[in-house]
Amino acid sequence: MIDIWFKNDLRDIYEQHTVAVFIDESGDAEFLLKTLGAEYTIQQANSELEELHVKYLVEKAQPSHERFLIYTRSKKDDLKFIREYCETCGCLEIRYLQNYIKDKVHQTLNLNINLPKEELIAAAKVSVGKDRTYWMDLSHKGATEIFDLNKELLPFVHDPESYSKEKYDAQLRETFYRKVNELLGQDYLNKPASTLAGEVVKAMLDGLANGSCDKILESVYKGWLDSVTYRDSFNGYLGSYTLGSDLDIWNVSIHHPFRQVDERWLAEIGKNISDKASLPHTLAKLRQRNQSRQAQALGICFWCDVIALLEFDPKDIAYLSSFSECVEFYKKHFCKLDTAIRNLYAEFLNKKELLEPFQELYKEHVSVFLDKWFKHWSGYKETQTGTLQRIIDDAGGLKTAVIVGDGVAYEIAELVAARVKGTANLKKDSILADIPSETENNMSRIYMANGVTEAVQGNREKYLAAQNPDVSIDFIRLDEVTEDARPGQVLICTYKDIDDMGEKLQQKALKYFPETIDFFAEKITLLLASGYAKVYLITDHGFVLTGLLSDADKISVLPKGDFDKAERYIRTETKQADLTPGLVEAEKSYKQFDYLYFAKNINPFKTPGLYGFSHGGVSPQELVTPYFCWERSGASAASLSVSIENKADLKDVTGELFSIKIQADKGAGDLFSMDRKVYLVFFANKAQVNKSDVFTIQRNERVTKEYTFDGHSELEVHLLDAATKQQLDRAVVKQNKDRDLGGLL
Template sequence: MEILAQSVADTIFDGLIHNNISDRLLKIYYKCVDSNSMREPLLNYIEKYKIPQGMSVLDTHPDHCFMELDRLYFKQLSVALENNEYIIGFQQYVDNRTKSKKAEAYKAEWLKDVKVLLDFKNEKLYEINTVSQLANYYQSHFAPLDSAIRHLYVAWLQEEKLLRPYQYRYEQYNKELLDRWFGLADEYKPTQRNFIADKLSGNGRIAVIVCDGLRLEIAESIADKLKVKGKKNIAFAELPSVTENGMSSLFGCAEVEDVAQTRYSNLKTVIPDVEIIQLERLNSGVTANKLVLMFGDIDQVGEKKQLAGLKDINAYEAFVSEKINDLFSMGYGKVYLTADHGFVITGILDEADKIPVPDGDIIKSEERFCLANDTLGNENIIVRSQKYKESQYQYYAKSDKPFVSKGAYGYAHGGFTPQECIIPSYEFANENQESLGVFIVNKSALLNVTGTYFTVKLKAESVENTLFKAERKVVIQIYGNGALLSTSSVYRMTPSSVQEAEFALAATENVKVVVVDIQTQQQVDFCDVKKSVSRDLDDLF
């Protein structure tokens, strides 16, 4: 029977590869790919099938189940691009293949990125006359192309020869964008200063996520994964587009501050009750009304691993979007997402691609900029007369390629390109339906606990029994130093109902009570628990 089944599978596969499969066999094939229980047997049949040599991928059925053919397509297209051949057939193939619902689990994820690259055209760049117009164009039109080439680097980085023609095609489009951008250089003005304090000054519970090295196309992917929609505004980074400069500006520092704690202290002079933590430390025990969450993994992995680090970014996109959703579940009304700077992917480089360091009174030469004390007459260099640390002038190449410098190449920032300088200033708002209010009614007593146990008293608001306020199921959680210590049983609260729960006072600092909605995970109410400074009455006897 197994031999017969393999024979039938081979006949189906032959029909898919030569695109002459009968309607009857195609229906059988579709039933197999639609069935979860058939996935493992089908993969076994695919593994045993031998794809004919010398075949043309473009002639296959778009619903075929061979990722090996997708890889062959990539190789054949690479040759066609390198030889400047007509690629209409390749465009038609990838268009049909990416549309295939039947092959969803059996086709390469990066095919959609190839399609973006093949379909892309810069449209009406000549009509753009301001930096703001170009930034909007980049966000709506060009950022998806940057995402696509990043994904292709991740999938094919070990095949540099195959990847180069794709990189070259991207570079032609990027050069068109950069030429228009550099033509508007004199108009460029950074707008990220005091961003954090400005946003935290609003009413209600507000969180600001500050990512190190979050370029706009990644922020777009994060926004697409959220349960809520938002205002996707943009800002312009300080120059040079490096961490200490951008972070100092975001935190409102008068000068460039290299030490993070100094930047944090500056913000606290404006927003005294702000809490600043690393994003990975966010949990239900965080109850600050004004919250800043720092996330530095993108920049760290890029600088350490260069191009090899790009594969980690998809996981970071999922992580940040998950944390934003968590913040709304915890009861934050608004969440902002921003960055100190973006980055460029300098790509697969030859020595000739690197830019010589310009002549002049150079104080410091970095991969993407130079600091100097005199101006320069060089049409390939943008000179900004702006003090930065010990320098009076900054030099930027009219390119996304690096100056000749020590160290590895592939990922870089500090320069003057849209990818480095256009940053997210995104605002997301929680518009969930209002639920029954549940409150801790003995907060004063919890700030003056005299024994080794304390009682938490809950009361639901007195309202008319409506659809959204008929009941609410909650738990009481106890945290100490940010770690969850204990959780109560579930309480079903109805209008005007009360509940009490007793807990042992932990021998730790920063004890908090947090009431959590078990359905939405929203923080319904919270307060601190503090032991009385007076002696416990039991100690008198």
């Protein structure tokens, strides 16, 4: 605020004069010149020669309106050539800056400031750009308010040398350093800025480690992790910090940055995982840690998964009385455990001692649930056959997109749904996959309603298209989806990355799953924004993860006769009476085989292949698959209805030119049906070849647009809403070249 007082004093002079002399005997007030900007022409005059030169410059510029400020450190009585300006124009004399400050504070705010000279001058320098509340706080709280260490420390520790030199002059820098040392409880010593910054961070980290961090330092720490500008420098300090060997890990701040402490917590919890009495206290602490923004900023995000495993209560499983109830329980409750253990595998698969207790807890829960699952196994019936045909039949003329994933487990679909943006209504249902739950079989069931197993994806698509000759279907890969309109009423998008990565990389693929989940969500959001009224997410099968696996965990069986053993199922030519007590049997013909056998747990059969990510079995993780449908809200129903009026004429066009007549109905008379913005998109051979500008059509209005075939003999035209990209109508335009000859042949 001292800059405002200083400028006001100068303006009093310049109201009547163009020259002012600023006398600063101590030199302490020279910093005020920097607050003036380009408002005045500033000249220095600290010797007789400089005075003479300044006088020459001022006189030479007269009688212009240029305003000169002459700065000098000489006493008024010692001035020679510029003394007359003090008498005839005006003079601002600050003999002792501390007195000037005290007087101004008292005059302006009626406050008395009692600080040592150095601190008072430092306070004045810091007050530049601040308002009266700064001095009021300083008056009540003392010198601690000169520097707001909550704000100053973070940029300082981020780049100590640059910040100290650019922010402060030598006097202010020393005062700042003194305040920092006071905060640290140590005497001031002149030391490099980087050394002092290191001491600040060490005190901060020591406090967090001991659970007694100073409030200012803790505030700086939290701001550091939240800052985009300063965040990177924290890791350097943290990497060079060493925790004490006598550290009490349960006394560490809940917001601490030490991953090794989290892992030591995890190890202790794992050792005492069967201690139910201490569980409520443990969960309370873990929930605090899980909610810590600082932990999340540092990528320590696994506590929610640990909590999910620890707080799951298996007693409700005992009340399941049918297979359908088991399916619903899995979807609502148990699949969350699959998410949790998958995340923990991704995080700790290479740290057996940390992971093992939680894997065992998960397998205990799985065992309890699978006992009930297989008790009611007779209620299983696949609902996968003809899935795409049912979706097409239910489309009702609305543009519909279907994402057919490969290996998208139900728990993965739940995570995708949580990331989809927009206001579309989501209906979550499920499909029970056919057995064995492997790609060739299940994809055949999805695409083909005739029960045939088809190994080639292209043949499955041809079958579906042949069954729906009156429905235009586009088949593409999900990564080819863009915001551009496509001609088909139904769009089927395939995506095989989860299954491909799982089978090739096994559990190493787990680190890529979050990216895949985000990818699904982005594409669903894009499809909904690109005019599709419904977007489905379905898949062929789910998967199980074996995690840490010993030879004892592998199921070793030797069927009789000719057989084919996969990791999760066995095909045999003949019935295996010896296997049925421990395995699930199903009669199903495939090639020369007539029987299928499955394990009643999630462990793999002993095979020559890799272990980790697998499917083909009959666990809920493999069979309960998502049938999710996002449907855009029906708000557009209140909009003005618009259609292509001359569809019949467009099927037989003579010549190169053709006209499209767009007709709006009379509307409901409300605000939403007064007009509508629309545009036309043209396709040839399922590729977009043209697009019109957006135009507005009023109710009861007919708009005629003319176009050319531009080398195409047949075009498909879509009328789309400009805001939602909803398809309002479509027409086929055909050129009749025979009639062009005028009957000459």
